[in-house]
Amino acid sequence: MKASELRAKDVAALEKEVTDLLKAHFGLRMQKATQQLTNHSQLGKTRRDIARAKTILAQKKKEATK
Template sequence: MAKTSELRQKDAAALQTEVKELQKAYFGLRMQKATQQLNNTASLRVARRDIARAKTILAEKTGK
């Protein structure tokens, strides 16, 4: 889980790579769920929120 303060310290390029990494991790979790290998389904929700958090901070930085 990425903390907001850690994400705010990164620049826009680093945030974009962070979003891509989070999306890859989320895709892996979705595939585990589809193949009945995911035990903790709450991790999907956490991953989605991490992606949203990173995208929000990225939008704030590019909007300035």
């Protein structure tokens, strides 16, 4: 997911996005552990998406407190 798409969302939507990404990442980790994961690059992509969403969420929360 692109940063511009995430910046368009509000805080509640970003929090939901982070939880959805964490669940997806957990599912991928379980697939890797059971050797069912075929595309290992998905792990890195979801990890980066989580970090991107958390960063934008923190920025929006900081702006809200100002």
